[in-house]
Amino acid sequence: MVITRFPPSPTGHLHLGGARTALFNWLFSKHNKGKFILRFEDTDKERSKPEYVESVKASLKWLGLNWDEGPYFQSERIKIYHQYAQKLFEEGKAYYCECPKEVLEQKKKEMLAKGLKPKYDKICREKKLEPKPGRALRIKAPELGEIVFEDLLRGKIVFSAEEIDDFIIIRSDGMPTYNFAVVIDDITMSITHIIRGDDHISNTPKQILIYKALEINPPKFVHIPMVLGPDGTRLSKRHGAKSILEYKEAGFLPNALINYLARLGWGYGDQEYFTIEELIEKFDLKNINLSPARFDQDKLLAFNAYWMRNSSSKYLLNHVKPFLKNYDLNKFSEDYILSAIETVKIRTKTLIEMAEMMNFYLTEDIIYDIDGAKKFLLPEIAPILGKIAQDLKELPLEEKILENYLRTLAETSGMKFKNIAQAIRVALTGKTVSPGLFEIIKVLGKEKTVERIKKAIEYIKGL
RNA sequence: GCCCCCAUCGUCUAGUGGACUAGGAUACUGGCCUCUCACGCCAGAGACACGGGUUCGAAUCCCGUUGGGGGCGCCA
Numbered sequence: 001m002v003i004t005r006f007p008p009s010p011t012g013h014l015h016l017g018g019a020r021t022a023l024f025n026w027l028f029s030k031h032n033k034g035k036f037i038l039r040f041e042d043t044d045k046e047r048s049k050p051e052y053v054e055s056v057k058a059s060l061k062w063l064g065l066n067w068d069e070g071p072y073f074q075s076e077r078i079k080i081y082h083q084y085a086q087k088l089f090e091e092g093k094a095y096y097c098e099c100p101k102e103v104l105e106q107k108k109k110e111m112l113a114k115g116l117k118p119k120y121d122k123i124c125r126e127k128k129l130e131p132k133p134g135r136a137l138r139i140k141a142p143e144l145g146e147i148v149f150e151d152l153l154r155g156k157i158v159f160s161a162e163e164i165d166d167f168i169i170i171r172s173d174g175m176p177t178y179n180f181a182v183v184i185d186d187i188t189m190s191i192t193h194i195i196r197g198d199d200h201i202s203n204t205p206k207q208i209l210i211y212k213a214l215e216i217n218p219p220k221f222v223h224i225p226m227v228l229g230p231d232g233t234r235l236s237k238r239h240g241a242k243s244i245l246e247y248k249e250a251g252f253l254p255n256a257l258i259n260y261l262a263r264l265g266w267g268y269g270d271q272e273y274f275t276i277e278e279l280i281e282k283f284d285l286k287n288i289n290l291s292p293a294r295f296d297q298d299k300l301l302a303f304n305a306y307w308m309r310n311s312s313s314k315y316l317l318n319h320v321k322p323f324l325k326n327y328d329l330n331k332f333s334e335d336y337i338l339s340a341i342e343t344v345k346i347r348t349k350t351l352i353e354m355a356e357m358m359n360f361y362l363t364e365d366i367i368y369d370i371d372g373a374k375k376f377l378l379p380e381i382a383p384i385l386g387k388i389a390q391d392l393k394e395l396p397l398e399e400k401i402l403e404n405y406l407r408t409l410a411e412t413s414g415m416k417f418k419n420i421a422q423a424i425r426v427a428l429t430g431k432t433v434s435p436g437l438f439e440i441i442k443v444l445g446k447e448k449t450v451e452r453i454k455k456a457i458e459y460i461k462g463l
Numbered sequence: 464g465c466c467c468c469c470a471u472c473g474u475c476u477a478g479u480g481g482a483c484u485a486g487g488a489u490a491c492u493g494g495c496c497u498c499u500c501a502c503g504c505c506a507g508a509g510a511c512a513c514g515g516g517u518u519c520g521a522a523u524c525c526c527g528u529u530g531g532g533g534g535c536g537c538c539a
Contacts, residue, residue, distance in 0.1 A: 118536095154469095157467075232531065294474060436501095
């Protein structure tokens with residue numbers, strides 16, 4: 001069985017890059033009817049915060065990336081790491097080191113200054129030090145030869161043993177380091193495929209060394225390219241973004257974000273739009289691109305707009321509700337709101353825009369746009385509006401019939417159809433931009449329509 | 464500095480030696496549709512980083528150069 005995992009460190013909110021890594025792991029496991037595990041890597045006591053755990057979980061849930069197992073916390077698994085560390089120590093594959101941090105740092109600086117690769121000088125390697133508080137445990141790395149691993153996307157990747165030093169696996173405070181904890185977790189959780197950002201490629205040989213020392217076969221490695229900011233540098237706060245939850249608040253649909261993220265670095269012929277089900281069905285590691293992808297806000301917006309206009313009104317209602325907090329939705333029937341959504345969904349790119357455009361459906365308090373009123377609510381139109389308000393009572397609410405009626409009226413009255421239409425639009429919505437006039441009337445119903453037209457007549461008279 | 468990864472329109476991508484006059488999406492421009500705004504439709508502009516090979520033939524394979532990204536922690 002395929003088992004993948006997503007191992008964030010709870011030192012920040014879930015961002016786009018992390019979400020995409022989670023998505024690829026999730027899709028791969030779903031595609032193979034396997035398992036997806038959530039694990040928090042919280043061995044950094046200083047920076048890990050419970051609130052980030054909650055935030056990451058909330059983000060994944062919102063995106064629909066549910067985990068089958070976990071969440072596990074590395075901080076609760078310290079004993080396990082120590083067992084494996086003990087084994088390596090006893091077998092002479094790891095040794096304790098008493099070098100003070102400051103000395104190590106100083107040496108590192110000096111090597112860097114000389115243009116050398118900073119490496120531990122192994123002075124404790126043969127000291128045969130016993131475990132003692134304050135001593136770190138280092139792995140004995142090979143001094144010669146090559147460390148090779150197979151990446152499912154990139155093939156063989158080779159590092160010279162000289163590149164890898166005797167790195168620390170248990171810190172002097174007893175906490176495992178990242179490279180050690182990951183390996184032990186992946187072993188004990190039976191992870192079959194490690195799908196992660198390619199910034200981890202250079203960690204992989206270190207991890208391979210641990211697998212070797214433990215005499216355990218490593219899982220498959222899949223290093224996916226990272227997500228870059230629009231300027232081609234690593235995605236960061238500088239780019240104005242953003243935790244996943246911020247996209248939620250900005251009015252994005254989770255499936256649009258998923259679709260966009262999936263297409264960032266992955267392709268399936270010329271197809272752009274995928275439902276979650278299609279992604280699960282069609283996702284394939286082979287189609288992952290090798291070069292880093294830039295995040296493009298415009299394209300995300302386009303995906304969102306696409307899913308806004310192509311999702312059911314029911315689905316949209318669920319997601320737009322939080323943006324409609326200022327209205328008392330209980331005053332309206334669900335059918336009314338759904339029909340309203342139906343008319344606005346092709347015209348809005350985000351849920352925020354949708355909520356804004358729905359304003360006139362949900363309030364009686366129509367405030368006229370100043371320029372619009374000035375331009376269209378003119379004295380000469382008042383009598384015609386009056387006639388419409390009168391006639392409307394007799395007309396069926398059919399778009400074609402209404403339109404024919406209004407066109408005829410325009411002809412007989414000598415007014416331009418366009419001007420009458422705009423006047424009614426301003427009367428009904430307060431704006432010069434809105435869904436189609438007859439759609440609106442149909443949704444609003446006769447009563448509200450007539451009432452609003454009459455108010456507009458009053459307004460004109462009051463000028 | 465050293466090591467690793469990568470390289471097709473601005474951006475996301477299709478392309479796995481001949482079907483390439485390099486396709487799609489997005490953004491942009493023009494037009495059509497039209498009660499406004501959208502949607503939709505049509506058209507336009509826009510890329511194989513460069514230099515060498517291999518081959519009858521290269522966007523595609525190899526080498527180099529350049530460029531971009533990542534790593535070099537008792538962070539993850």
